[in-house]
Amino acid sequence: MFIYALRKLTLLFVTMLLLTLLAFLLGHFAPGDPVYKLIGEQNLTPAQYQEVYNAYHLNRPLILQFFRFIGNAISGDLGISTASGEMVLDHLLRALPATAELVIYALVLAMVAGIPIGTLAALNSDTPLDRTILACCLIGTSIPTFWWALLIILLLSLTLGWLPLSGRISLLFEVEPRTNIMLLDLMLSDMGYRAAALRDALAHLFMPMVAVATIPMTQVIRTTRSTMVRLMREDFIKAARARGLGRWLILRHHALPNVMLPVSRDLSLQFGTLFTGAMIIENIFAWPGVGRYLVSSMQQQDYPALQGCLLMVGSIIVLLSVLSDLLHTAADPLTRKDLSDVG
Amino acid sequence: MIGTRLRMAKFSFRLRLRLAMLLLITTALLLVLYLLQGFRSQPLPYEGLIYCAEGSPESFNPQQALTGTTLDATSHQLYGRLLEMDDRGDLVPGLADSWQVSDDGRIITLTLRRGVAFHATRYFTPSRNFNADDVLFSFYRLLDPDHPYHWVGGGHYPFFQSTGLAELVTGLVKLDNYRVQFQLSRPDATFLANLATDYAVILSAEYGQQLLASRHPEQIDSMPIGTGPFLFRNYRQHTAIFYDRHDGYWQGPAALQRLVFDISPNASMRLAKLISGECDLIALPAASEFGLIRQHPQLALDISTGFNVGYLAFNTEHHPFDDRRVRQALSLAFDREKIIEAVFFGSASLASSILPPISWAHHDGLEPIARDLQQARQLLESAGLAAGFEFDLWVPPLQRVYNPNPHKVAEIIQADLRAIGVKARIVSPDWQTFARQLELGNHDAALIGWTADSADPDNFLSPLLSCRALTSGSNRAQWCNHQFDLWLQQALATTDRQQRQAYYFRLQELLADEQPIAVLAHGLKSIAYRKEISGIESHPYHALALGRASRN
Numbered sequence: 001m002f003i004y005a006l007r008k009l010t011l012l013f014v015t016m017l018l019l020t021l022l023a024f025l026l027g028h029f030a031p032g033d034p035v036y037k038l039i040g041e042q043n044l045t046p047a048q049y050q051e052v053y054n055a056y057h058l059n060r061p062l063i064l065q066f067f068r069f070i071g072n073a074i075s076g077d078l079g080i081s082t083a084s085g086e087m088v089l090d091h092l093l094r095a096l097p098a099t100a101e102l103v104i105y106a107l108v109l110a111m112v113a114g115i116p117i118g119t120l121a122a123l124n125s126d127t128p129l130d131r132t133i134l135a136c137c138l139i140g141t142s143i144p145t146f147w148w149a150l151l152i153i154l155l156l157s158l159t160l161g162w163l164p165l166s167g168r169i170s171l172l173f174e175v176e177p178r179t180n181i182m183l184l185d186l187m188l189s190d191m192g193y194r195a196a197a198l199r200d201a202l203a204h205l206f207m208p209m210v211a212v213a214t215i216p217m218t219q220v221i222r223t224t225r226s227t228m229v230r231l232m233r234e235d236f237i238k239a240a241r242a243r244g245l246g247r248w249l250i251l252r253h254h255a256l257p258n259v260m261l262p263v264s265r266d267l268s269l270q271f272g273t274l275f276t277g278a279m280i281i282e283n284i285f286a287w288p289g290v291g292r293y294l295v296s297s298m299q300q301q302d303y304p305a306l307q308g309c310l311l312m313v314g315s316i317i318v319l320l321s322v323l324s325d326l327l328h329t330a331a332d333p334l335t336r337k338d339l340s341d342v343g
Numbered sequence: 344m345i346g347t348r349l350r351m352a353k354f355s356f357r358l359r360l361r362l363a364m365l366l367l368i369t370t371a372l373l374l375v376l377y378l379l380q381g382f383r384s385q386p387l388p389y390e391g392l393i394y395c396a397e398g399s400p401e402s403f404n405p406q407q408a409l410t411g412t413t414l415d416a417t418s419h420q421l422y423g424r425l426l427e428m429d430d431r432g433d434l435v436p437g438l439a440d441s442w443q444v445s446d447d448g449r450i451i452t453l454t455l456r457r458g459v460a461f462h463a464t465r466y467f468t469p470s471r472n473f474n475a476d477d478v479l480f481s482f483y484r485l486l487d488p489d490h491p492y493h494w495v496g497g498g499h500y501p502f503f504q505s506t507g508l509a510e511l512v513t514g515l516v517k518l519d520n521y522r523v524q525f526q527l528s529r530p531d532a533t534f535l536a537n538l539a540t541d542y543a544v545i546l547s548a549e550y551g552q553q554l555l556a557s558r559h560p561e562q563i564d565s566m567p568i569g570t571g572p573f574l575f576r577n578y579r580q581h582t583a584i585f586y587d588r589h590d591g592y593w594q595g596p597a598a599l600q601r602l603v604f605d606i607s608p609n610a611s612m613r614l615a616k617l618i619s620g621e622c623d624l625i626a627l628p629a630a631s632e633f634g635l636i637r638q639h640p641q642l643a644l645d646i647s648t649g650f651n652v653g654y655l656a657f658n659t660e661h662h663p664f665d666d667r668r669v670r671q672a673l674s675l676a677f678d679r680e681k682i683i684e685a686v687f688f689g690s691a692s693l694a695s696s697i698l699p700p701i702s703w704a705h706h707d708g709l710e711p712i713a714r715d716l717q718q719a720r721q722l723l724e725s726a727g728l729a730a731g732f733e734f735d736l737w738v739p740p741l742q743r744v745y746n747p748n749p750h751k752v753a754e755i756i757q758a759d760l761r762a763i764g765v766k767a768r769i770v771s772p773d774w775q776t777f778a779r780q781l782e783l784g785n786h787d788a789a790l791i792g793w794t795a796d797s798a799d800p801d802n803f804l805s806p807l808l809s810c811r812a813l814t815s816g817s818n819r820a821q822w823c824n825h826q827f828d829l830w831l832q833q834a835l836a837t838t839d840r841q842q843r844q845a846y847y848f849r850l851q852e853l854l855a856d857e858q859p860i861a862v863l864a865h866g867l868k869s870i871a872y873r874k875e876i877s878g879i880e881s882h883p884y885h886a887l888a889l890g891r892a893s894r895n
Binding site: 113116157161163167170171172174286288 | 393580603
């Protein structure tokens with residue numbers, strides 16, 4: 001297990017290095033003047049230009065520039081946005097909680113709704129109910145996220161007029177950003193009309209959350225179903241039944257805990273998809289997260305911000321994947337056994 | 344026996360499972376329905392209004408404004424002016440109670456209103472009400488290069504510089520605390536109207552001194568203080584502006600406690616937010632969506648003619664456009680109504696003169712030019728160009744209210760001109776090239792337009808067609824006619840409106856005959872809002888004013 005962990009961590013290190021290199025090269029090979037790419041279009045005198053040029057070590061060899069870039073990134077200096085003049089890290093620290101909020105709620109929704117539905121399908125396998133659920137899953141997986149989001153908007157917002165379609169909360173409520181996690185900030189704030197504000201925030205959350213949750217939910221349903229169908233034929237279930245335990249009890253104590261592991265492993269493999277999905281959704285719903293920051297930086301050709309987003313999102317996905325892989329390996333007795341058999 | 348029990352167990356398990364599922368799904372559904380229904384009748388915490396604007400203001404000081412976006416966001420929400428313009432374009436008292444013009448028209452004395460309070464905000468608490476010092480401060484900032492605030496923010500005051508205010512005003516004196524006097528170098532009929540434009544706002548001299556003392560003069564334009572119905576609270580760049588009610592507003596506090604500008608550059612997004620109720624009011628709805636807005640039971644649409652004109656300018660220094668007959672022929676050869684339908688989707692009125700019909704100087708006797716190919720051919724023939732000719736038609740890459748799709752307009756004109764054997768080559772460079780080449784006069788013809796800064800008719804004529812505008816203005820027809828200039832001067836020197844009108848009628852007739860420009864359309868100023876909102880003031884004479892808006 002130790003060696004396995006070491007191997008994974010080495011892989012993590014190499015991946016991060018490559019990611020940093022990619023981010024660095026993106027900035028380096030982007031078209032435009034090297035100085036203005038870093039600080040934005042300004043009217044500089046030749047002397048000022050030279051000063052900035054030297055300050056950013058642009059006169060040194062590329063490899064040294066790269067090391068400097070890594071050093072800065074580690075110390076949290078991701079540069080200054082050329083579009084707004086703000087530190088990229090500051091903006092990212094504001095945007096990340098928003099994205100995290102969306103992704104986490106969507107994950108919870110996927111699990112809370114997906115596992116019961118998957119179980120229902122498994123216990124009624126090969127009945128019309130099961131086939132309907134599977135068909136819905138297939139549609140849910142294959143539908144493009146952005147189109148699905150637009151469909152929900154069309155129905156719930158434009159036709160029925162039930163839900164707002166942009167942002168996290170109505171602008172008439174001014175919530176003091178402390179954690180940048182909207183629901184938490186609302187709980188912490190001492191503003192009047194908090195109940196109304198909370199309702200408004202939930203209304204803003206509903207559609208983006210459903211849109212982000214759809215694909216992982218179909219995955220949860222299918223994994224739950226297939227695992228459950230397989231489990232129900234296993235000897236230990238049969239034994240439990242032979243001992244006269246009720247099915248309800250069997251389901252709760254024997255089957256469901258065994259379903260959780262493959263489901264969460266499947267979900268953790270989907271971090272990348274989940275994040276990219278959320279980033280697309282953010283742009284449709286004007287959700288002020290990393291995805292929106294990334295796209296607006298692209299439109300404004302704000303290279304420091306682009307590099308920052310790439311680096312930040314990339315590292316988070318890589319880190320989470322490795323972490324969940326390690327956790328799953330540690331939590332699953334079967335893989336642990338396999339590992340010790342091999343080495 | 345055992346078989347029965349097993350079946351029973353199986354049955355009851357299935358039943359329980361189904362029941363549990365049913366319970367779960369029903370609860371979830373009920374919860375969702377409850378929430379959704381709740382949101383639908385969302386109670387607002389306080390009287391507030393969200394206006395979805397098309398862009399961010401470049402400054403919070405209208406004196407420096409370049410765009411209508413800035414004026415809409417600031418001028419009538421935050422500030423007051425000495426004079427105001429009512430919805431018919433007539434001058435009414437604002438921060439000045441009354442005004443007298445001397446007989447020679449060169450001395451204007453204004454009596455100021457008493458008891459007008461400036462905004463008290465978290466960054467400034469006024470110790471006195473508005474008085475003559477504030478008028479001097481606000482105008483000397485524009486006029487006097489030695490004023491401590493003149494160069495703050497770059498020293499650009501586009502409106503006042505283009506109208507030549509500094510040359511016109513030779514003196515501004517404080518007679519006492521509530522009387523000021525403007526001294527002019529020559530009588531100018533537009534001066535009072537210029538005092539009532541969105542640009543001519545009154546700033547607080549006390550706030551200016553306080554900022555100088557704290558060495559942050561630049562804050563005067565980013566953390567504004569004025570006398571308007573709303574006061575500045577917060578601005579999140581490219582996202583939103585937050586205003587609060589100014590309780591001490593001299594016309595009585597506004598009904599709205601809070602006013603929010605939600606900056607949403609995408610027109611279809613703005614409309615979607617209007618439908619979902621996230622915006623109460625949206626700027627510039629797309630003309631193609633007018634039908635949808637009109638049909639929607641909860642939305643209303645206000646359309647008014649704007650003070651703008653879209654036109655085709657012929658470079659009268661280039662052959663063959665130096666010949667009046669050729670310009671007339673081309674003007675007769677294309678179908679303006681088709682352009683209104685295909686490009687504006689009806690959101691424009693057909694132009695008959697350079698002045699829009701709402702201007703008091705508009706010549707009602709002129710008709711929009713209808714397509715007449717036969718006459719066009721005859722004119723070309725008499726000019727010796729029966730075989731036709733080729734020319735470059737320059738098209739800007741920008742959309743404007745007077746021309747939402749310049750390229751499409753150019754294509755329609757191009758197709759129509761083919762019928763008289765004239766071939767137009769469409770040139771559409773980037774904006775910088777376009778502007779530079781036009782300034783150098785390197786175009787044969789160009790599709791451009793003009794949005795007036797004030798309601799005065801002179802604002803359409805002098806900057807666009809006078810000889811002086813050849814060098815300093817935007818005379819893209821390169822046209823200089825001495826008769827025209829003479830009448831223009833005479834119209835300006837007259838204060839009697841009827842006499843002025845007579846001059847402007849003659850000027851418009853001259854233009855209709857000479858055709859240095861072929862006028863196309865006056866774009867309509869449109870605003871869409873939810874029906875529960877009332878009291879929105881959006882008329883052609885000034886920028887948006889929300890001080891009297893309320894929610895029913």
